Amino acid sequence: MDAALRRDLEGALDATxxxxxALGGGDVNDAWRVALGDGRVVFVKSHxxxxxxxxxxxxxxxxxxxxxxxxxxxxxxxxxDRFLALEWLAPAPRRADFDERLGRGLAAIHRA
Numbered sequence: 001m002d003a004a005l006r007r008d009l010e011g012a013l014d015a016t017x018x019x020x021x022a023l024g025g026g027d028v029n030d031a032w033r034v035a036l037g038d039g040r041v042v043f044v045k046s047h048x049x050x051x052x053x054x055x056x057x058x059x060x061x062x063x064x065x066x067x068x069x070x071x072x073x074x075x076x077x078x079x080x081d082r083f084l085a086l087e088w089l090a091p092a093p094r095r096a097d098f099d100e101r102l103g104r105g106l107a108a109i110h111r112a
Contacts, residue, residue, distance in 0.1 A: 001032060005046055005082060012078035013085060015040065033088065041088040042077055055084040062086075070108035 001020045010017055016037035023031040023043075032044040047054070059079040066073035074086040095101070 043086045046083040055079040068112040071105035
């Protein structure tokens with residue numbers, strides 16, 4: 001994580017970054033698990049040359065998906081020109097009724 005991104009995140013989250021680990025799986029963007037001095041852990045998605053408004057649009061989209069409260073959608077903590085910071089969702093064991101619950105949740109979002 002470069003110094004400029006670190007500075008922007010600390011300002012937006014009003015916290016000091018005490019650790020940042022790169023995560024795999026990102027194709028276009030970089031992904032980070034970021035530990036903050038206040039004890040929070042957040043997920044950060046970043047792109048050095050993101051088109052203007054990209055992460056703000058994604059933040060609005062996540063809010064729209066979360067509105068029906070049908071599925072667990074990570075809460076947006078901050079967004080900027082180069083990043084989107086989300087609450088960290090810890091992995092959980094897959095439940096036996098996962099597929100059914102996902103289908104019902106997606107249907108509820110489509111109805112909203």
